[in-house]
Each structure stands twice: as C-alpha cells, then as structure tokens.
Ligand SMILES: [Zn+2]
C-alpha cells in the first residue's frame with residue numbers, strides 16, 4: 001500500500017494522500033470563500049460593517065490602513081500574474097485559476113468524431129460550472145473555483161502532485177487566516193472514532209460532517225448519531241455482563 005505524500009500514514013486506495021489530508025483539502029476549499037469575503041471587508045471598511053463582529057454600536061475595529069498583502073491576495077486573477085512577490089503572497093484567484101487550468105489540462109476529455117473514432121485529449125479549459133441557488137453561474141469567483149476544485153478533488157488525490165496542491169493551499173489559508181484572524185472553531189465530539197478509536201472526532205464551523213483528527217475518517221451527523229447509539233448499547237451490554 002502506498003503512503004501519503006504528506007505524512008507517513010497509508011494513502012487511500014488509488015490516492016496519494018491519507019484520508020486525513022484529503023479531508024483537510026476539502027475543509028480548506030470550503031473555508032476559503034468565506035475567508036476571501038472577510039479579506040474584502042478590509043477594502044471597504046466604511047460601506048460594509050463587519051457583520052457578526054459588532055456589538056450593535058458601530059464597527060468592532062476602527063478603519064486600518066489596507067495591508068499590502070490584502071491587496072495582493074485580492075488582486076487580479078490572471079494566471080500570468082501568478083509570479084510571487086517578495087513575501088510569496090499570491091493572488092487567491094490567480095492561484096485557484098492556475099490550479100484549475102493545470103487540472104483541466106491533465107484531465108482526459110473523451111470525444112467521438114463523425115467517423116466514430118474516439119479521441120482522448122486534455123480538456124481545453126476549466127470552467128467554474130457551479131450554479132448558485134438562483135440558477136446563475138458562480139463564474140470565475142473564489143466560490144466558483146472552490147466548488148469546481150472540490151468536485152475535481154478525487155482526481156487531484158489520484159496524482160502525486162496532490163502533495164504540492166496541499167502544501168500551497170495550506171500556505172494560502174495560513175496567510176489569509178493570519179490577516180483575518182478568523183480561525184474556524186472545531187467542536188469536539190465525545191464518542192471514539194469508529195475506525196481508529198481515537199477520541200478526536202470534531203466538526204469545524206461551516207463545514208459538513210464530522211472528521212477524526214487522527215485518521216481523517218469522515219462521517220455525517222446522522223452516521224455519528226447511529227455510531228453513538230451503537231457505542232452506548234455496547235457499553236450497556238458490557239456493564240450487564242460484568
Ligand atoms: Zn497524510
């Protein structure tokens with residue numbers, strides 16, 4: 001069995017990462033749009049009160065000079081501008097767009113010509129095809145690309161460069177969190193992990209389901225409730241037996 005390209009754990013079948021690092025990628029892609037929005041608040045401190053952070057009596061913090069790093073992170077999203085500036089800050093959109101382009105270029109697109117011959121060639125371009133609740137496309141926004149990349153995550157994980165993707169996205173999230181000071185809270189769940197039995201199940205604000213912090217096993221809240229029931233029944237049976 002192959003090992004994870006990021007840690008010594010065993011990778012999932014056909015993947016180059018362990019479940020924990022796959023789950024981390026999913027979590028970061030879910031977190032990034034909200035983080036980018038918080039960054040945007042720095043640019044318009046007057047027009048947009050920081051929702052949820054005010055006590056109803058005005059802004060939670062006075063306007064601060066816009067950090068150059070914020071401007072860079074929210075800068076134009078062209079792949080050509082992907083050159084890193086002095087401290088290595090890359091525009092979020094350019095980073096997302098660059099990776100989506102790379103994935104699309106390596107993703108085999110199957111087509112059939114009028115003579116019935118099958119052609120397999122790289123996709124021409126990535127298109128953030130996600131639709132919003134009102135039926136319109138997200139377009140090449142941070143949210144649109146994050147949804148696109150989440151859909152292609154199984155494909156990413158099947159390649160050795162999943163490690164590069166993980167390292168770069170981790171760096172990006174760290175930089176953004178460093179500026180927004182918004183680190184998602186992880187709620188601890190009491191039952192042991194159904195797979196590795198470690199007491200480290202937790203759910204992160206704004207993300208789906210519950211993940212084990214040791215082995216990366218991911219389960220829905222319904223699965224967790226059923227698991228807790230099974231654990232309690234087992235405990236009761238053990239107590240009766242003794
Ligand atoms: Zn790993």
Ligand SMILES: [Zn+2]
Nearest residue numbers: 193196212215
């Ligand atoms: Zn576990």
